[in-house]
Amino acid sequence: MNSFGGNKEFENLGSVIKNSDIVVKNKKDLDTIAYEGRKEYQKKLIKDYSVKYPVKANSIPVLLERGVVDAAILDGIKAITIRGDYEEAGENYTTYNMVVRKAVMGTREFKEFIEKYNEVAEELNDEKLYQKEVKIYLKEGKWPKHVSTPRFQRIKIL
Incomplete structure (x- = not known):
């Protein structure tokens, strides 16, 4: 950090x-x-x-x-x-970082947010689930097979 x-x-x-x-x-x-x-x-x-x-x-x-x-x-x-x-x-490049106001980092709400974020990150790393969710936004309902699924990183708080 x-x-x-x-x-x-x-x-x-x-x-x-x-x-x-x-x-x-x-x-x-x-x-x-x-x-x-x-x-x-x-x-x-x-x-x-x-x-x-x-x-x-x-x-x-x-x-x-x-x-x-x-x-x-x-x-x-x-x-x-x-x-x-x-x-x-x-591959192996960072698309998005998480930037947080320091004043909220020690709060219970922030810790709960990180726990929920990590749960969702784990779910979205399931390629089949991710593709299913993406299809909601697509008109044709197809996902290009040769494009990899992004990787969602867990956040570790010390």
Whole structure:
């Protein structure tokens, strides 16, 4: 655990979700890719593309549909609603961290929250259950078989 960005009021408890991004492609020959501009880890995952567009996530579907970019990298839940071919973005990278205000960390409510979070993380690491839940959000009800399920990390409090 460490302070978040030098801010002493918050604590970074570490990784809570790993490997949850997907690349959506709308062409076979790829040159340009859109990524969520504030996510530095995405920039590292797409280093092989010659042109990279840092954008807001909500503009990515339009950029793909209009052919402004050949591909995009974004969170899997957002990506599976976009037409295109899917592929894994990579593996063993942290997608989301949990950052908490230090003032709440010692409270009973926070400890209960972490216990519940850890229970849900365990359930979501069951690939069949995760896919079942994802299908609720899909129109076609299909999950791309070649895209891995994200890993939900348990939080340990000392």
